[in-house]
Amino acid sequence: xxxxxxxxxxxxxxxxxxxxxxxxxxxxxxxxxxxxxxxxxxxxxxxxxxxxxxxxxxxxxxxxxxxxxxxxxxxxxxxxxxxxxxxxxxxxxxxxxxxxxxxxxxxxxxxxxxxxxxxxxxxxxxxxxxxxxxxxxxxxxxxxxxxxxxxxxxxx
Amino acid sequence: xxxxxxxxxxxxxxxxxxxxxxxxxxxxxxxxxxxxxxxxxxxxxxxxxxxxxxxxxxxxxxxxxxxxxxxxxxxxxxxxxxxxxxxxxxxxxxxxxxxxxxxxxxxxxxxxxxxxxxxxxxxxxxxxxxxxxxxxxxxxxxxxxxxxxxxxxxxxxxxxxxxxxxxxxxxxxxxxxxxxxxxxxxxxxxxx
Numbered sequence: 001x002x003x004x005x006x007x008x009x010x011x012x013x014x015x016x017x018x019x020x021x022x023x024x025x026x027x028x029x030x031x032x033x034x035x036x037x038x039x040x041x042x043x044x045x046x047x048x049x050x051x052x053x054x055x056x057x058x059x060x061x062x063x064x065x066x067x068x069x070x071x072x073x074x075x076x077x078x079x080x081x082x083x084x085x086x087x088x089x090x091x092x093x094x095x096x097x098x099x100x101x102x103x104x105x106x107x108x109x110x111x112x113x114x115x116x117x118x119x120x121x122x123x124x125x126x127x128x129x130x131x132x133x134x135x136x137x138x139x140x141x142x143x144x145x146x147x148x149x150x151x152x153x154x155x156x
Numbered sequence: 157x158x159x160x161x162x163x164x165x166x167x168x169x170x171x172x173x174x175x176x177x178x179x180x181x182x183x184x185x186x187x188x189x190x191x192x193x194x195x196x197x198x199x200x201x202x203x204x205x206x207x208x209x210x211x212x213x214x215x216x217x218x219x220x221x222x223x224x225x226x227x228x229x230x231x232x233x234x235x236x237x238x239x240x241x242x243x244x245x246x247x248x249x250x251x252x253x254x255x256x257x258x259x260x261x262x263x264x265x266x267x268x269x270x271x272x273x274x275x276x277x278x279x280x281x282x283x284x285x286x287x288x289x290x291x292x293x294x295x296x297x298x299x300x301x302x303x304x305x306x307x308x309x310x311x312x313x314x315x316x317x318x319x320x321x322x323x324x325x326x327x328x329x330x331x332x333x334x335x336x337x338x339x340x341x342x343x344x345x346x347x348x
Contacts, residue, residue, distance in 0.1 A: 012332040016306060018313050047338050051307040053281060054288040056198050059191040063208055067190055070212040071182050074219045 002030075004037055011041045015048065121145070171231055175222050186215060193239050199304040200243045200297070201250070202289040210246040217242050236319045240305070244297045291341040299334035306331055 010027045013019045019027070031038050125140035170188075173181030193214050198207035218238060225234055292300050305311045305319070317324045 008336075009328065009332045012335055013328055016313065016331070018328075043339055044335050047335055047342075048307050050284055050288050051292075051303065054199075054285050054292075054308070056195050057204050057207075059194050063194060063211070064186055064190050066208055067186050067212050067215050068183055071186060071215050071219065072179060074216045075177050075179055075182065076219075 002026075004034060007031075007034070007037050008040050011037060011044055015041070015044050167231060168227065171222070171225065171227075175225075182215075182219075185218075189235060190215075192236075196236075196239055196304065196309070197243050197246070199292070199308055200247050200300060202293055206246075206250060210243050213246055214239055214242040230318075233315070233318050237321070240301055240319055244301055247297050247300075287342065287345055291338055291345070294341055295334060295337055299330065299337060302327065302330050303334045303338065 007027060007030050010019060010023055014024060014027055031041065121141065125137060125143075128140040128143065129135050129137050170181055170184055174185055190211065193211045194207055197210035197214070198204065201207050201210060218235070221238060225231065292303065295303065302316060302320070305316050311319075313324045313327045316327045320327070
């Protein structure tokens with residue numbers, strides 16, 4: 001035979017609709033013979049009714065906005081994966097642009113070396129030879145090369 | 157079936173976007189779950205300003221913890237766990253600043269707001285509501301939380317056990333003790 005305290009716990013489970021059929025039958029029998037537990041059943045039910053009558057103020061757009069303001073402040077914007085993706089895309093674009101510029105520069109430079117520079121080198125060397133007939137062409141060409149490496153204008 | 161699958165897919169996408177810090181996803185999360193957070197916070201604090209402050213704290217906590225959600229369990233249960241624990245911490249923190257003892261309260265003064273222009277039925281209902289909030293506020297936080305989850309949110313024992321991460325037997329005994337505490341306080345205020 002269980003004590004009233006154990007039955008009271010069953011009453012609590014019963015009003016929540018969570019009691020097993022066996023325990024419910026056991027409780028039924030006890031309630032028919034125990035006025036204290038029958039009273040407890042009514043009291044526990046009454047708590048539920050009272051609590052359901054307690055009203056909660058409406059959830060407003062203002063409350064929602066105040067939460068969102070707090071959320072926005074805390075969002076880790078810089079570590080945001082989308083920001084990282086955007087940053088990587090930007091870096092790739094800049095790198096591609098730099099590569100194009102460098103490549104164009106190289107092409108331009110090599111074209112000058114192959115076509116313009118040897119011609120210029122030769123014409124300047126022949127000018128030097130013309131102004132100084134004792135100067136061999138090979139030396140004049142070397143002087144041109146030297147002036148290029150020292151960034152000195154041969155004409156001066 | 158198809159609809160629930162779609163809705164769980166969209167919830168999963170929403171959570172993943174929140175994990176990636178997408179602000180619009182957080183806006184949607186607040187719109188979808190703000191009410192639940194607010195109502196639980198209000199029930200625990202019985203104060204609108206506190207409820208709003210608690211709800212803000214919970215969402216800030218969610219930002220810091222959402223990465224820990226690994227889609228192995230129900231998001232709603234996980235969220236309610238964060239909410240319940242967060243609001244309990246909030247009310248404990250608040251209580252340290254405004255501690256009221258039962259001995260300091262005169263039972264005759266409970267529900268003493270002037271009801272001059274209201275019909276008697278409405279006055280009675282208001283008095284009951286005031287008693288409910290007063291008594292709930294005096295219950296220890298864990299008992300208050302379990303009473304709210306059961307009596308107001310009408311959650312099953314299994315759900316409550318999952319949220320509180322405890323056995324169903326613990327839910328049963330805690331609810332029984334909470335109801336008895338409530339009754340004791342009710343008798344006190346009714347002068348019985």
